[in-house]
Amino acid sequence: MKPETLAAQALHELDAATGAIVPPIQLATTYARDAGYQLIGPGYTRDENPTPAHAERLLAALDGGIEALAFASGMAAATAVFRAVCRPGDHVIAPLVGYFNLRNWLEKLSARWGIALDLVDTTDLAAVRAALRPGTTRIVWIETPANPTWEVSDIAALAELAHGAGALLAVDSTCATPVHTRPLALGADLVMHSATKFLAGHSDVLAGMLVTAQHGEAWARIRELRHDEGACLGPFEAYLLLRGMRTLYARVERSSRTAQVLADRLAALPDVVVRYPGLASHPQHAVAARQMTRGFGSMLSIQVGGGAEAALGVIRRLAVWVPATSLGGVESLVEHRYTVEGPDTPTPSDLLRLAVGLEHEDDLFDDLREALAGR
Numbered sequence: 433m434k435p436e437t438l439a440a441q442a443l444h445e446l447d448a449a450t451g452a453i454v455p456p457i458q459l460a461t462t463y464a465r466d467a468g469y470q471l472i473g474p475g476y477t478r479d480e481n482p483t484p485a486h487a488e489r490l491l492a493a494l495d496g497g498i499e500a501l502a503f504a505s506g507m508a509a510a511t512a513v514f515r516a517v518c519r520p521g522d523h524v525i526a527p528l529v530g531y532f533n534l535r536n537w538l539e540k541l542s543a544r545w546g547i548a549l550d551l552v553d554t555t556d557l558a559a560v561r562a563a564l565r566p567g568t569t570r571i572v573w574i575e576t577p578a579n580p581t582w583e584v585s586d587i588a589a590l591a592e593l594a595h596g597a598g599a600l601l602a603v604d605s606t607c608a609t610p611v612h613t614r615p616l617a618l619g620a621d622l623v624m625h626s627a628t629k630f631l632a633g634h635s636d637v638l639a640g641m642l643v644t645a646q647h648g649e650a651w652a653r654i655r656e657l658r659h660d661e662g663a664c665l666g667p668f669e670a671y672l673l674l675r676g677m678r679t680l681y682a683r684v685e686r687s688s689r690t691a692q693v694l695a696d697r698l699a700a701l702p703d704v705v706v707r708y709p710g711l712a713s714h715p716q717h718a719v720a721a722r723q724m725t726r727g728f729g730s731m732l733s734i735q736v737g738g739g740a741e742a743a744l745g746v747i748r749r750l751a752v753w754v755p756a757t758s759l760g761g762v763e764s765l766v767e768h769r770y771t772v773e774g775p776d777t778p779t780p781s782d783l784l785r786l787a788v789g790l791e792h793e794d795d796l797f798d799d800l801r802e803a804l805a806g807r
């Protein structure tokens with residue numbers, strides 16, 4: 433079946449006891465044993481709970497993986513990969529541009545655990561090849577499109593490079609979602625999503641997901657780590673996530689279409705630089721056109737010139753866009769990442785990140801045009 437059908441029907445898993453067409457929430461943390469002292473169901477919720485397990489099965493199907501694991505947040509999912517796979521003395525490659533909180537955490541991990549870390553421009557294959565240490569590099573981590581300037585990394589080429597050096601390729605696909613990119617089909621080993629964003633889709637649940645292409649030692653260690661440390665997703669959150677995933681394709685295709693319209697219109701305005709993989713002027717547009725499907729995502733950024741004050745002035749004049757962090761919800765958000773990330777950030781001070789939601793494109797564009805005219 434097509435992914436829209438799998439998502440809309442949450443895998444067509446009707447409740448056997450009642451025929452309910454909405455997946456039920458199972459809140460029990462513990463489960464009885466039978467007369468032979470055998471478990472009838474899962475056992476204990478930190479190991480398994482039917483509600484997150486349903487969301488895991490659905491995402492594994494949408495991402496084309498063999499299994500998924502739900503975590504309490506995107507950061508819990510991402511950090512589990514490094515902590516499960518790496519040992520002191522190992523080497524990791526991560527992107528120069530990407531979710532800043534993970535980059536900061538990797539720097540702490542590197543210092544505290546004795547793991548060598550190279551922050552590399554992962555759009556530059558020669559740079560990645562030069563950084564790889566065959567036999568010692570355990571993980572090549574990429575984010576594509578990458579927060580907040582939306583560089584696109586070539587998943588298939590990087591998978592080949594990583595595998596040639598004996599490393600895993602893990603992809604933060606939060607902003608692409610399974611709608612636009614299926615990294616496992618392109619050769620990646622692991623996919624990570626901050627499910628807080630597009631998968632859940634309504635800015636009301638914190639969740640993370642990992643999906644694997646194969647059952648290997650790395651996956652077994654990740655599963656063990658989630659069990660041992662308990663960073664699992666609660667059933668209420670999993671219920672909301674599953675509910676959001678049922679409309680994933682309709683939401684993401686719509687917001688991505690609007691993002692393309694906004695990028696095209698904003699690019700025609702004077703003194704605005706637009707960063708969006710769907711524009712022919714984007715430096716990796718050809719890679720994006722090859723590896724992304726059904727559009728180029730719902731995230732774009734603009735540079736307004738004039739530094740931080742000018743960018744904050746534009747935000748103050750906006751009436752429709754909500755000034756808030758995060759992305760992937762039904763409402764469009766604008767954020768000045770330079771303020772949020774702090775003075776060490778590589779993010780330009782005049783950059784505004786735009787997370788496109790489901791409002792009408794004319795309302796979103798007119799609001800931006802008027803705010804920009806006030807510069």
Ligand SMILES: Cc1ncc(COP(=O)(O)O)c(C=O)c1O
Nearest residue numbers: 505506507531579606626628639
């Ligand atoms: C691309 C990306 N990866 C990971 C994360 C972390 O996810 P969470 O906030 O669910 O922990 C975020 C959050 O903003 C993100 O944007």
